[in-house]
Amino acid sequence: MKLSDIGEFGLIRKIRRLSSHSSSRTLIGIGDDAAALRVSSSALLLATTDMLIESVHFDLSYTDFYSLGWKSAAVNLSDIAAMGGIPRFCLTSLGLPSHITAEQVLDFYRGFNALLRVHKTALVGGDTCASPHGLTIGVTVLGEATKRGVLTRAGARPGDRIFVTNTLGDSAAGLELLRNAPSPNPLPSGERNKKRGGYQSGIRTLIGRHLRPNPRVELGRSIALSGCASSMIDISDGLSSDLAHICEESKVGAEVAGSSLPLSPALVEQEHHLRKPLLQYALSGGEDYELLFTAPPARIRKLRAFEASITEIGVITRGKGMSLVDDAGRKRPLASSGYDHFRPGKGRPQRASQRMVRHSPI
Amino acid sequence: MKLSDIGEFGLIRKIRRLSSHSSSRTLIGIGDDAAALRVSSSALLLATTDMLIESVHFDLSYTDFYSLGWKSAAVNLSDIAAMGGIPRFCLTSLGLPSHITAEQVLDFYRGFNALLRVHKTALVGGDTCASPHGLTIGVTVLGEATKRGVLTRAGARPGDRIFVTNTLGDSAAGLELLRNAPSPNPLPSGERNKKRGGYQSGIRTLIGRHLRPNPRVELGRSIALSGCASSMIDISDGLSSDLAHICEESKVGAEVAGSSLPLSPALVEQEHHLRKPLLQYALSGGEDYELLFTAPPARIRKLRAFEASITEIGVITRGKGMSLVDDAGRKRPLASSGYDHFRPGKGRPQRASQRMVRHSPI
Secondary structure, eight states: OBHHHHHHHHHHHHHHHHTOOOOTTEEEOTTSSSEEEEOSSSOEEEEEEEEEEBTTTBOTTSOOHHHHHHHHHHHHHHHHHHTTOEEEEEEEEEEEOTTSBHHHHHHHHHHHHHHHHHTTOEEEEEEEEEOSSSOEEEEEEEEEOBTTBOOOSSOOOTTOEEEEESOSSHHHHHHHHHHTOSSSOOSOOGGGOOOOOSSOHHHHHHHHHHHSOOOOHHHHHHHHHHTOOSEEEEESSOHHHHHHHHHHHHTOEEEEEGGGSOOOHHHHHTGGGOSSOHHHHHHHOOOOOEEEEEEOGGGGGGGGGGTTTEEEEEEEESSSOEEEEOTTSOEEEOOOOOOOTTOGGGSOHHHHHHOOOOOEEO | OBHHHHHHHHHHHHHHHHTOOOOTTEEEOTTSSSEEEEOSSSOEEEEEEEEEEBTTTBOTTSOOHHHHHHHHHHHHHHHHHHTTOEEEEEEEEEEEOTTSBHHHHHHHHHHHHHHHHHTTOEEEEEEEEEOSSSOEEEEEEEEEOBTTBOOOSSOOOTTOEEEEESOSSHHHHHHHHHHTOSSSOOSOOGGGOOOOOSSOHHHHHHHHHHHSOOOOHHHHHHHHHHTOOSEEEEESSOHHHHHHHHHHHHTOEEEEEGGGSOOOHHHHHTGGGOSSOHHHHHHHOOOOOEEEEEEOGGGGGGGGGGTTTEEEEEEEESSSOEEEEOTTSOEEEOOOOOOOTTOGGGSOHHHHHHOOOOOEEO
């Protein structure tokens, strides 16, 4: 059977079934942002891995190596953040085509290490080898759970309110602007070049959100420690996709108020340069690396400590569907904009051109 | 600077320097078979990762998917064995070209899981995505150290005796035979086909050692627990290369007695079908996934428990060089047959055609 017939998620289900090894040490295995593993009576380890492949996950014609390193770290740190965990250690694998220079590899590691330093995470090992085709990057991040334990995708209950951190859609808008940008390297490479390019600051902000996202590690940890949240995921595929993951794992539905979605001033400012309505970037743009979480109404008061960086966007419902609600209270179905790696043509048409990185935890 | 100018090991040294993040939690970081990480007051975690790229590390024209899965697990389990550790958890990433079928991916996981089950290791997560070029495999294995701690490459002292487990050279000979084999799929795929092909059993044994190596997990753990060994590494690059790693990290030299190298009956039986002297397969063939370790003379007596599966092959010396000693006591320099991923032409000429997999821990 072709991969395009079974589809990515069909394949993952089969792999999951083949691999059901029952171990009392595996608290959370295949299927969440990270695995949660009992490594001693006192330590709960989180582990996540992602592969990034040239021309699938990134495009070197508009991505500098410093940003690529930064983002490779960010994608994985964000998975630890989504469990409410604390990243500690990291391993990398690089498959390097012969045209890549040593300086480019070192620039990759400068960007990678810069973000690791922010989150006090140590690069402890890896692998490096030749690649006959494109650049291939493998990253594994290990973290630890807080004493409160981990937040999974499976705890949302009807009536819980839905929240997101910061703003949505910036990264997807940044990618669109980047593809139309005149310069091949619109962000200065790290500390060595503090000068700003000729871009308007709004454009720079959006492009920066795409090339060098900030995983919400501290915020995720604080939300987990507050004990308010019932489920959490990071927004890598786009709000509608990642909310669908929570709904599926929690066996619930959801209603999202379209006008409540938090948009950045930069996104609003650039509306006239963008091809689609802003709501579409926020709903299905992807690669926000923000956090999406749910909390029961009784515990919402305790979330006030985070009110500067979180927004309530909807409510968890009984049943299975997701709806988008407008200001007049009209509901329309909200489909997951999920992109299938093995049949990209079958996703919503704007997806393939809209974003590059997508990861399915098996 | 081109990668071929700086070379693989020059690049790794630079990455190591860039990434020096001092953390009291990192007991062993970049540069050994696996990292050793303090995750709680009682738990010492081992972590290793490898990337396997089609046409660099494996060739699908003579590797079946079951064997490829098995071997992808073996390569990483062997790194945990080399530290004397116990593998516990595993994560995989697959980059899949569109011509790969779902059955092939599931066969990969059947082989992968078969070896994980032998070593009671759980597949707990991963990532799956499309690859525009070849098949790419990323594997991370997490393990725990025994209470005796970990065995590194750095503890060998002059006078220590050098030992290897089982036999050497079988895998490299198996690869040579496999490349000359008439059938494209000389090993039956897992449990589903117990019938033997038309090969002589000696050829089958050697090919089996190449396609489905058995990492020496139990033996490595027993050697570590015995407290006899002063250093250990797994033989992935070939005896001369991996002994050179021990010499470099321990700042010592070594003498190896050529006639003492353990050869399997299958290798000896197939000598007339092989192109090179048997000693060359044993010294520099690579991919044996046996263990190479050193032990001080005073502790050798305690190694008798393992005498069926270990062989003394030489002695650690002062100074830096390695020598090969013949039966008449004549010494000649023994060079590391190290293959450089970024300048394969500069290695010993037989290397490139002799073996496929090579991993440099960064």
